[in-house]
Amino acid sequence: MDGADFQELLQGARVGQDEAWAAIYEDLAPALLGYLRAQGAAEPEDLLGEVFLQMVRDIAGFAGDRGRFRAWAFAIAHHRLIDDRRYRARRPVQPASAEVLAESQRQYRLAESEAVVDRRVAGALRRLPEDQRTVILLRVLGDLSISDVARMLGKTPGAVKAAQRRAFATLKRQLTKLTVTL
Amino acid sequence: MNASVDEMEDLADFHDADAQQVVDALNAYVKAPDPRIKFAHLAAIAAETSPLRLAADDRHRSASRLIPRPARRFRMTPKRLAFLPAALLVAFLGTAGLAVAGVNLPQAARAPFDAVGVQLPNQSSASDVHAVIDATPPADRGCAFGHAVAAAASQDRTHAPAEACDHQQGQDQSQAGAHGQAQSHAQSAEGQDNAASKPSGVPPTPPAGQQFGQSTAADAQQNASTDGQSFGARTSQGAQSLTPSTPPAGAGAPPASPDASNAGSPPGGSAPVSPPGGSASGSSHAP
Secondary structure, three states, X not given: OOHHHHHHHHHHHHOOOHHXXXXXXXXXXXXXXXXXXXXXXXXXXXXXXXXXXXXXHXXXXXXXXXXXXXXXXXXXXXXXXXXXXXXXXXXXXXXXXXXXXXXXXXXXHHHHHHOOOOHHHHHHHHHOOHHHHHHHHHHHOOOOOHHHHHHHHOOOHHHHHHHHHHHHHHHHHHHHHHHHHO | OOOXXXXXXXXXXXXXXXXXXXXXXXXXXXXXXXXHHHHHHHHHHHHHOHHHHHHHHHHHHHHHHHOOOOOOXXXXXXXXXXXXXXXXXXXXXXXXXXXXXXOOOOXXXXXHHHHOOOOOOOOOOHHHHHHHHHHOOHHHOOHHHHHHHHHHHHOOOOOOOHXXXXXXXXXXXXXXXXXHHHHHHHHHHHOOOHHHOOOOOOOOOOOHHHHXXXXXXXXXXXXXXXXXXXXHHHHXXXXXXXXXXXXXXXXXXXXXXXXXXXXXXXXXXXXXXXXXXXXXXXXXXXX
């Protein structure tokens, strides 16, 4: 998608064209969902829906190219994730019904069977500090630049570089160690 | 990756096989949502974008109202062109209907019909009247001339029967004969003294038919071209007045001789004593 096509798509999204939003969903939903899953969101699909609804509400205020639009979408996803974590931290855990538990286990097994995700990497990601995990996921899954990540997280580009370097080193070390062990 | 050259150098440590393994492992998280989840999300997005569509439609309608519409030029579209023959036909039939109803149409209205050779009924023509007048010498402008002028002016609507002039001609002749006889009787009865009772040189009273013809000619010359219908009506009435009407009951048979026919008839022949027809003419021509 070149610049002209993206601007036409953006204009269609601003006026509520279903086709434009379907194209935007096809382009961003897989990466956004992967980011939310890799961040350990409790219900990544629900959060994904909320991210797109927020994008619809705020689309009139956005202006920029395709790269800025992608960064804008991941910023919304990141902030929704943080809000969800805070919300769940404030709410006591309610015992789930049997039906809910069964559905949850079914979805977990579905994810397990379909996942190409290396559980070792997932475990290594969970052990990373939050800022390093966020940076590495935004850089790899979001395909965002260091400046975009810095702007989103309120950090300097240097700090983002440092976090990225450390995250990669840790993951590399963990995977190497695990490989040697196996 | 969406990284600049400087950023690529920072990632140089991660371009080895282990780093690529990390990148590949992380990219494994990137998967499209379940189709049911996707359908639900798109439906929610469509509901959320409804106000955006309404706002866009309102802006479009407002913008279209601000843009003045260009003035429409009349174009002869095929649809309009199809109505043209029908309109012409209606005008044609309407004009002809007026003529049939007795309306004397102006020359401008009759011109299209004359152009295609259609003669409208009940239309007077000054040229026809003038043609009759021009074709008849002044000396011959009698009853028949008047009838001819009347017929030309009224397009034969009030054409008086030709026999009317025969009877009138007989009356005129008998009046002239009686007048002449009266004159001779008066002259002979009164002798030479009475010979001067009517001064010589005074022309005799012309017959009624001749008077009619002369008056009709004068009227035609003055009024036929401007008010042909009225002229035709007047001429027709005048011609009818010359025509002997049905005698009242008990009036008796038509006179058998000129003397008897003129005995009780006033001068001018205004009181015909026999109905128009062969009897009167036959009797009037009786020697």
